[in-house]
Amino acid sequence: MSESTELEGRRFPAPEQLAGQANVGPDVYERAAQDRLGFWAEAAERLTWAQRWDEVLDWSNPPFAKWFVGGKLNVAYNCVDRHVEAGHGEQVAYHWEGEPGDTRTITYAQLKDEVCKAANALVELGVQAGDRVAIYMPMIPEAVVAMLACARIGAVHMVVFGGFSSDALASRITDSGAVLVVTADGGYRRGSPSALKPAVDEAVGRTDSVRNVLVVRRTEQDVAWTEGRDLWWQDVVDRQSTEHTAEAFDAEHPLYIMYTSGTTASPKGILHTSGGYLTQVAYTHWASFDLKPDTDVFWTSADIGWVTGHSYIVYGPLANRATSVMYEGTPETPHRGRWFELIEKYRVTIMYTAPTVIRTFMKWGEDIPAGFDLTSLRLLGSVGEPINPEAWLWYHKNIGGGRCPIVDTWWQTETGAHMINPLPGVTSLKPGSAQTPFPGISAKVVDDEGNELGDDTTGLLVLTEPWPSMLRTIWGDDDRYVDTYWSRFGKQVYFAGDGAKKDADGDIWLLGRVDDVMNVSGHRISTTEVESSLVAHPAVAEAAVVGASDPTTGQGIVAFVILRGSAEDSGDDLVKELRQHVRKDIGPIASPRQIMVVQELPKTRSGKIMRRLLRDIAENRELGDVTTLTDSSVMGLIKDKLPAGS
Numbered sequence: 001m002s003e004s005t006e007l008e009g010r011r012f013p014a015p016e017q018l019a020g021q022a023n024v025g026p027d028v029y030e031r032a033a034q035d036r037l038g039f040w041a042e043a044a045e046r047l048t049w050a051q052r053w054d055e056v057l058d059w060s061n062p063p064f065a066k067w068f069v070g071g072k073l074n075v076a077y078n079c080v081d082r083h084v085e086a087g088h089g090e091q092v093a094y095h096w097e098g099e100p101g102d103t104r105t106i107t108y109a110q111l112k113d114e115v116c117k118a119a120n121a122l123v124e125l126g127v128q129a130g131d132r133v134a135i136y137m138p139m140i141p142e143a144v145v146a147m148l149a150c151a152r153i154g155a156v157h158m159v160v161f162g163g164f165s166s167d168a169l170a171s172r173i174t175d176s177g178a179v180l181v182v183t184a185d186g187g188y189r190r191g192s193p194s195a196l197k198p199a200v201d202e203a204v205g206r207t208d209s210v211r212n213v214l215v216v217r218r219t220e221q222d223v224a225w226t227e228g229r230d231l232w233w234q235d236v237v238d239r240q241s242t243e244h245t246a247e248a249f250d251a252e253h254p255l256y257i258m259y260t261s262g263t264t265a266s267p268k269g270i271l272h273t274s275g276g277y278l279t280q281v282a283y284t285h286w287a288s289f290d291l292k293p294d295t296d297v298f299w300t301s302a303d304i305g306w307v308t309g310h311s312y313i314v315y316g317p318l319a320n321r322a323t324s325v326m327y328e329g330t331p332e333t334p335h336r337g338r339w340f341e342l343i344e345k346y347r348v349t350i351m352y353t354a355p356t357v358i359r360t361f362m363k364w365g366e367d368i369p370a371g372f373d374l375t376s377l378r379l380l381g382s383v384g385e386p387i388n389p390e391a392w393l394w395y396h397k398n399i400g401g402g403r404c405p406i407v408d409t410w411w412q413t414e415t416g417a418h419m420i421n422p423l424p425g426v427t428s429l430k431p432g433s434a435q436t437p438f439p440g441i442s443a444k445v446v447d448d449e450g451n452e453l454g455d456d457t458t459g460l461l462v463l464t465e466p467w468p469s470m471l472r473t474i475w476g477d478d479d480r481y482v483d484t485y486w487s488r489f490g491k492q493v494y495f496a497g498d499g500a501k502k503d504a505d506g507d508i509w510l511l512g513r514v515d516d517v518m519n520v521s522g523h524r525i526s527t528t529e530v531e532s533s534l535v536a537h538p539a540v541a542e543a544a545v546v547g548a549s550d551p552t553t554g555q556g557i558v559a560f561v562i563l564r565g566s567a568e569d570s571g572d573d574l575v576k577e578l579r580q581h582v583r584k585d586i587g588p589i590a591s592p593r594q595i596m597v598v599q600e601l602p603k604t605r606s607g608k609i610m611r612r613l614l615r616d617i618a619e620n621r622e623l624g625d626v627t628t629l630t631d632s633s634v635m636g637l638i639k640d641k642l643p644a645g646s
């Protein structure tokens, strides 16, 4: 048995104490299976509706779904006002921490006032229900306030990650037709102020829909100013009334557009609507993380420029009246223990982060988390990519103290909320597997023709029933929506674009994007599988694997590896050893044709490795678009490491 298979065989039953008090028990699966729509209707009852729906789902014109037809609600009211009205105004909504160490504590009552003021300001600026508002902000509370102010008046927000280029911002403004940009002079990143306003000026200069730019003063950097167009948030919002009556909107009223990250060609504006989206983010946040609003302190480490930030920093936690931590900066600033310091300081009980972060912590070493009191933690979450069993176990032991269940959540920008994940009080956990479709979700693994596969086989992941938080379309392009997601297996089957395998117990293992599945001499090999094997070797901190075209085998496996500190000078012998290691672990067919030792890997802002760029290198091509990289100099560093002539 190989090392990773051995780890994959381990089970972690739900801790007894947690299971005894969990928000949902094992009966939930049965209940949802017997009456799927009734189950989601019950989940929707957790929200406050101005008008109840007549019909739970209208699926008469697939793939265009309508959920909670005839229902009306205000999303911001559900996230803020109703908690204040119920007497929880003094509860903290956010413990916010800036990178330089400045802090703000925002209660639900204060959040309500801020959201009302911002809503009044938007109205004053002529923003109407249905208008699009671009938000290009650092991780500061005003970003959340701006989102909720849009939701409150029925405007559609379109958040663009603050690290994206002016090009990316301009194309998204043009595609969405945004009338207003909310931004800041800058934010703090890696110890210094990083400007945002210049990118906005450049982007807005190239578009014609934007009337105003509303600028939060955060870093006090000098900014260029366009009179008549640019306004300080502090001037316009601060003087507004804290009274604003929230109008109820249709359940299918558009809530936001989020463009998917640059792993594909031109960005797709994923459209989410109100009632179904809020129902599923609130319910999953409560059930997947066993959220107890009176005692938990919840922290999602994502940026709000990513769907994880929308669903699990803003909408889910607020709808559930959670107390959250929100952090502006990077994990290594000013020191590598920064996150653990925050967990200790705020007594965080639930931590939700991405495998790439865990592997970075692994690289830095277990001594760092060991130096902090992490005993407040009771549950951990993972999202964004498959979590390899080694990282799972490291997370479990070194951050979770061996006592916290890890909830590995598979979902996408398009799905809006969790779709496949264990339930912490129910499921016996398997490191590396997302395991079970969430109650009320129908996920299957099929072959190329769409036939459902039995256990222990590898195929494509599809979703065979609509779900409340599903995307409703691609903004302005219904045809592309149908083509991209609902045509491969007909209009009733959603094609997720991920490879998956079902094991002998019927548990689901996600294998990465299908475009990341390699075909070597007719054998299907997942990039993730090879990466997982490489990182199981003690000398390897992180690995990315791509299939490069090969004249004889179709594709050849090329691996890029970052070594752990102590192994950095080991040279050619180590490369040989790694090849041998994979050969032994998975089989000779999986042994990489080439292994390149690098210092960094190119990643998108949401932490996904951009394999497209690594393939360009492996195949000696000009580099494609690098605008969505966290750090575009990474590609230069990698190229410098290559043998001359490549």
Ligand code: 6R9
Binding pocket: 260, 261, 307, 308, 382, 383, 384, 385, 386, 387, 408, 409, 410, 411, 412, 413, 414, 434, 496, 497, 498, 510, 511, 512, 513, 606
């Ligand atoms: C939430 C988010 C979606 C893609 C998805 C898949 C990968 C996300 C995962 C996972 C394995 C998990 N992915 N979570 N793969 N296990 N727990 O990440 O949205 O940025 O749209 O990415 O990410 O490949 O298709 P998004």
